[in-house]
Amino acid sequence: MVEDELALFDKSINEFWNKFKSTDTSCQMAGLRDTYKDSIKAFAEKLSVKLKEEERMVEMFLEYQNQISRQNKLIQEKKDNLLKLIAEVKGKKQELEVLTANIQDLKEEYSRKKETISTANKANAERLKRLQKSADLYKDRLGLEIRKIYGEKLQFIFTNIDPKNPESPFMFSLHLNEARDYEDSAPHLEGLAEFQENVRKTNNFSAFLANVRKAFTATVYN
């Protein structure tokens, strides 16, 4: 029985296949299969392109990342430098201020000092001029020059003694110490020691000089 059914079934399939093979549907399905193959191919190509695109995008992205990283490093570096420079500039500005003020103060101080010195100099010059004028009159008219010389000594130089030689000097020196020691005169005077004693006793320097002059005058007429 089963064999009969199987044989029948087989026959039925073959009949269907032969009938189907010649129908449109078969052709349609073949066409569909080809279309399907084509579209798969196109899709695969598109996919490939897309993949390549995306690969490129990833590359670009990575490159950008690199650039950004380098930039950031550079930016940080330059920011640090700028901060440092700004601090230095600030420091210099402060230094400049201090120096300027300093210089201004000094200039003012020196200007004042200069004034003071100028005034003092003028006053001193005036005074010295008057003192000199006075001394000159005495010197010329009395024919006596009094000088302070080195070693705390006073030197007395008489002129107008010798009528033949008015300019010829007659001199002696005196120590400005307590004892008022005298140094020997030129020309030598015998009485000088005695005069010395007298002036020590009486303190009459005026008479001392007058007597010395008299003694000098006497040496000329001898």
Place this chain on the structure above:
Amino acid sequence: MEKEVAQSLLNAKEQVHQGGVELQQLEAGLQEAGEEDTRLKASLLQLTRELEELKEIEADLERQEKEVDEDTTVTIPSAVYVAQLYHQVSKIEWDYECEPGMVKGIHHGPSVAQPIHLDSTQLSRKFISDYLWSLVDTEW
């Protein structure tokens, strides 16, 4: 997902651009600060030189002050001493306002004051000196 990736890419590109801008700004800032620094350095140098010059002025002023000091403490007192000595010794006081060529003054004697009036154009210097000294007392 693709949109997200594209957006990230655009963002990254923008970031690079921004970074470039920031770098430019920083560069400009550095340039400016650098120039100011140079200017300030030059100013400081100039002021330092000025300060040095002022030091020289100070030294000079010090020297001048010393001179004034010497005048006040040595030269003038010395001149005063001598002038006073002349006056004390001769007891003569001059008339400084008299006509030139005239010897005019007063001799302050122990009891009387004697006027002095000599014409130096007519008399020898020795005569004048002798005369003036004759007024000075030789008595101790």
